Amino acid sequence: MRDVSIIGIGITKFGELWDKSLRELGLETGLSAINDAGITSKDIDALYIGNMAAGSTLQQEHVSALMADYCGLTNNHVPATRVEAASASGGLALRQAYMAIAGGFIDIAVVGGAEKMTDVSDSESSYTVSMGSDEQWESKAGATFASLHAMIAQSHISEYGTTREEMSAVSSKNHYHASMNPMAQFPFKISSEAVSNSGIVSSPLRMLDCAPNSDGAAAVVLCASEKSSKYTKKAIKIIGSGQASDTLSLHHRKYLNRMPAIGIAAKRAFESCGKKPKDLDLIEIHDNFTISEIIALEEIGIFKRGEAGAKILDGETKLGGKIPVNTSGGLKARGHAPGATGIAQVVEIVQQLRGEAGDRQVKNAKIGMVENHGGTAATAVVHILEGE
């Protein structure tokens, strides 16, 4: 196996990007990642695209060829592959490229994630998101994606005494971080009280516990580490990668207040590089709902089960705290464009490890983790990145 490095990054602002199409978003980020890496289109051996829902939201499948075409890669007939695993599509696309390079099949790949969620009504985009759970036995029975996470939260509250204030602290902290991220959809602070008093979506979850359905795109350029010095001096190495699955339906799990796929994917990623939770300097977590961030931190082993909420409330995961989490603003405040989210998380960690994160820079950041999951964590993918 060869080492793999990230040599270029690109990202759009997330939000309601009504003036831009999926292909424009893809091209914009692809170009900035290629420019950042210092490569040309002739250097690209393969393209991987993370996209969840173009078929449902845009009536467009075959997004891989679409992106290759509009990024000018079809003259060289560059192989393009779309990867789909609901909101984990981006992270999974990264892992496919990582494995192809580590395995020696190719040297350089561009991995892009792109999604348009606001070309359809709120009701349609919400239903599209719930397709990441079991459409037949959850969504069709009336369960919204939020209602499944509401039951996860309720179960966590009953077992561990997790409080409203702790969940609100997650959202408030992520908004604080986003206030320093110019690419964030909601770059402003929101108080914990505002989260606690926002409209009820599905008890106990409120509006400001839930990530938005956004438009956005992000891209990274991956290169075999042995060849990266030819292009850049600021390569960031992918030292660990892990993936895991679980039952698609929440109700088939033994514990409603756990997300074991995240823990197992993280364990596999840690084992692949010999690192431990205490070695991490910062993490991007898939906070599609505030409760998800609490549970994911417990699954990864940052905090003991039932203790993450209190630690978050104490500020341990805030910028300047012990282990900053979601310095980008997370899904809640940077925005959540399902296929792009997993790549946007990686872009944030790369910026941090390069020391280019501006006001939200984590001091002396050397090792960062990215946790990306789909559905109620029926797919989880975790990567560990190290600066050089």
Add this chain to the structure above:
Amino acid sequence: MSVPRFWRELDTRYNLIGSYCKLTKTYHFPRRSFDPDVGRESIGTMEDYQFKGTGDVINCTVVHQAQTGYEMFGPYCMAIIKLDEGPKITSQIVDCNPKTVKPGMKVKAVFRKLGEDSESGILHYGTKFILKEIPQIEDDNESLSNIEL
């Protein structure tokens, strides 16, 4: 939902038909071709089983932002129910004030309309659940508009 798809799922949706594994003596819902705990050893040992339709609420939530197609029901109660035979199922609990549903309550299956494709489209029917004992509340309409959360 397409007509063939709905037709294919009729048994399961209308009558709570799942599977019983004769090898491990366990029940599964919905139907499974084999028992995931023992894999292909159980192929051929699975037989259809009609669940009694009784069980306990494991967890529940009051949905205020309704699922597409469920807007007319809101706010409504969604729950994860453990059937007496063992498997769990996600379903709506109806015919009660949604905020009165609590974990541990006994429920039973009823046959209800799930939704419709359009005014002229097919109607979808299926299983929902009701509380075995309805808690006493004064004025249903009034309490519905004053749900405490």
